[in-house]
Amino acid sequence: MNQNQKRTSAFDNLLSPLRVGAFELRNRVIMGSMHTRLESGPDPITRQAAFYAERARGEVALVITGGFSPNSEGLLEPGGPRMDDAVETATLRPICDAVHTEGALICAQLLHAGRYAKVENCVAPSPIRSPINKFVPRELTHEDIVRTINNFVTAAANAQAAGFDGVEVMGSEGYLLNEFTVPHTNKRTDDWGGSVENRHRLPVEVVRAVRDHCGPDFMIIYRISAADLIENGAPAEEIALLAQKVEAAGADMLNTGIGWHEARVPTIAYPVPRGAWRQAAANVKRAVSIPVVASNRINTPELAEDIIASGDADLISMARPMLADPHFVRKTRQGRTDEINTCIACNQACLDYIFSERVAGCLVNPRAGRETEFHDNVATVPKKIAVVGGGAAGLASAAEAGRLGHDVTLFEAADTLGGQLNLARAAPGKDEFDETLRYFLAQLHKHGVVVKLGTAASATDLGGFDHVVIATGVTPRFPDVPGIDHPKVATYAQILSGERRAGARVAVMGAGGIGFDVAEFLVTAPAETEQSAVFFSVWGVDGKFTRPGALSGDPLAPVPGTRAVTVLQRKPSKPGKALGVSTGWILRNALRKRGVKMLTGVSYDRIDDTGLHITLDGAPMSVEADTIVLCTGQEPVRALYQALTDQGVVATMIGGAKEASELDALRAIDEGVRLVQTF
Incomplete structure (x- = not known):
């Protein structure tokens, strides 16, 4: 056999x-x-x-x-x-x-x-x-x-x-x-x-x-x-x-x-x-x-x-x-x-x-x-392609280029592939992204993509390629707030990667998708999305499915959180307004059940040993915090693109490098695949 x-x-x-x-x-x-x-x-x-x-x-x-x-x-x-x-x-x-x-x-x-x-x-x-x-x-x-x-x-x-x-x-x-x-x-x-x-x-x-x-x-x-x-x-x-x-x-x-x-x-x-x-x-x-x-x-x-x-x-x-x-x-x-x-x-x-x-x-x-x-036509004349950045966009582009018969080299400055996916997969339940990384790694291996980890490719390194795909991603944005360099301040990347551990009281600056993911990460025990019995207990489900409606309690009943968390946003609109229709209500209810506070329409005044000082409805107030997490957006990493175009090298930006908006793996993967389809 x-x-x-x-x-x-x-x-x-x-x-x-x-x-x-x-x-x-x-x-x-x-x-x-x-x-x-x-x-x-x-x-x-x-x-x-x-x-x-x-x-x-x-x-x-x-x-x-x-x-x-x-x-x-x-x-x-x-x-x-x-x-x-x-x-x-x-x-x-x-x-x-x-x-x-x-x-x-x-x-x-x-x-x-x-x-x-x-x-x-x-x-x-x-x-x-x-x-x-x-x-x-x-x-x-x-x-x-x-x-x-x-x-x-x-x-x-x-x-x-x-x-x-x-x-x-x-x-x-x-x-x-x-x-x-x-x-x-x-x-x-x-x-x-x-x-x-x-x-x-x-x-x-x-x-x-x-x-x-x-x-x-x-x-x-x-x-x-x-x-x-x-x-x-x-x-x-x-x-x-x-x-x-x-x-x-x-x-x-x-x-x-x-x-x-x-x-x-x-x-x-x-x-x-x-x-x-x-x-x-x-x-x-x-x-x-x-x-x-x-x-x-x-x-x-x-x-x-x-x-x-x-x-x-x-x-x-x-x-x-x-x-x-x-x-x-x-x-x-x-x-x-x-x-x-x-x-x-x-x-x-x-x-x-x-x-x-x-x-x-x-x-x-x-x-x-x-x-x-889409087409599945293998290239009659393979191109020599460099992909710079091993996040969602870069992985998708490199895998598709390899599948269509091109000669592909993937450069990643870190010692592991995944980029922002490695942060997204830390959020409760989003460890399913592990499967996405496993899939892309298998595709790279199957199609002979050369992977160079720990290599921050320079414009000089890329001169001999027919096309360079810039998938260098994003970096967290630091708002202009006095005290932003205080030791209490951490970026979402530091928290989700485990580089920094949050204290018992946390202020999360930013109520977009990343802010909600970070807040849930901070108040949720891992077993809640890994063990059915715990999930059923949290959401009031009868795990034997015998009771009327299979409910054992109120799905919105409070449950203990692991930290005291306050999420803040500058806009006066409803927090998490841009969250997905089919999942946003879940995130909002999960945070509400765990006692996460939401403050909107705030202005950030300063950060000091007490925590985060804000103005709300015209009145100053302070949010006492041991840790202040920045979820205030991202900046694209584009320096390499400009250097390549100055040298006359054909290069295309995709993913976060092209547009820094949340951690948008959907757009990143789509752009990575569609770009290669045009080669």
Whole structure:
């Protein structure tokens, strides 16, 4: 047995086939549904086909599309994708054909957004507005409900005619079908509310009606909420009962969803430990005989294999990990797990892009959602390329240049690669950046990039290169404040790197992303994002997932912090205003829970032995502090660029050297890859 066979054997369960209804899946990995916005903009069919086919080429067994509404009331937003028109749905056939050509199956997700629909005619079981939607839903009548069931059937039939192998009926995350199942949103007293039998009636009838119409050779997946994470959510026994009813109604498989969108518990972002929700899937699996899928915060083949081998689930759903690396499964089968570009759960280019009306992408993989914009053409005439700086931008540029066949030398002044990534990975939960560094190091080695550590390249050293990529990054900015050189003052880089240790009382100057990361670093014990039991305790989650909503307490209840921290900013606006939509609320709540104080609209007067003196609302005050941490911005490091241009050397700046704005790994990696694509 060769080495690759030995390594692959460690994933026998993950890579084994599985019968699901009338179909056999080639392995146990599903590409989970996600909103992409690829259906909007120019040439949507070509772009969607390229996107899904790339994941199928990477050997995922089954692709589940983003959600299609069965009618106008269920749209996520005006103009969103829907599947109630047969002619329009038929145009999706090239997407199905592209996926089938690569050996995978494809199902369309049917999603009625219910009270989450950002449309004026949104509907729900009861007229209760969602806290994340400005529209108050209209209560569905009995006739409306019957019509909605028929709409689901029509949408499924349209999908079947267009070449889809099946549908996933979305019944989790707080969307319409989920809303009917729990007292939190269902206050009805008719046949569709009240008793658990009545509350379960709509999702069961939808599955039964789709099965009756589409026949036995059409896959039906039901996505069940395995943990609502809201007050008055479903207890374990009701979830198990619904699972059994859905199975009896004709579902071939149960996918598990975690948490409503309005829940105050993080579910998929980096603060959540890997595999935190596996027990919720295991509870569902014990209730049924059809295959059950585990999802959320599963991003490595080792964890996926363990979940299946333990019997907690039969399959693994990966959505964002398939953005990060569409060839996750193929690399696992080939024994190349060190080459997997791992999802770091940052949400910056996937969810945050969706919330800002952009096409979903990926911080660690610029190609995601933009497959038609990149090429894989190996250089016919390789260039001699120097990359100066081994941070995110430099690593991405050097790895891509090596992959495309160029002769690459990477210069790094420090004795280790990573640059600002080494600081970002110190923040709680952001140790996932370790995976990004591991991936880039593997790529440099694979493609023969020469790495020179401890080498501050000068203009003289770079004269013989065809192109020099300047990725020299940033340095912390020092504000003009009297006493800024006081021994109490430390930069964010010194604190996050461990060069300096903060005292018991800390003032953080700056409330941007770095300021929030530093504050959380200062008040959070490492185990909170490494151990599920500790995470559950902090956020009020029932780790056995048996209580109503799987809550054991108030998610916003205070917890002890490890230091007394005050975060200050000059602007009068809300602290952390520029934080990501999908993670900012988590950071704000985490700091609030730990008693971190926030002061805005301040002016910095001076620093002395007492601490930081400021003016707030026209009145002087002092913030007593043992340590004052500067998170006051960065300055680009550009001296080398000017020296090279003076010598006539072709050079291009990327990343922080080009624009010093926070620690923007998303832009840095994208610029690094895109630059090399032009060589």
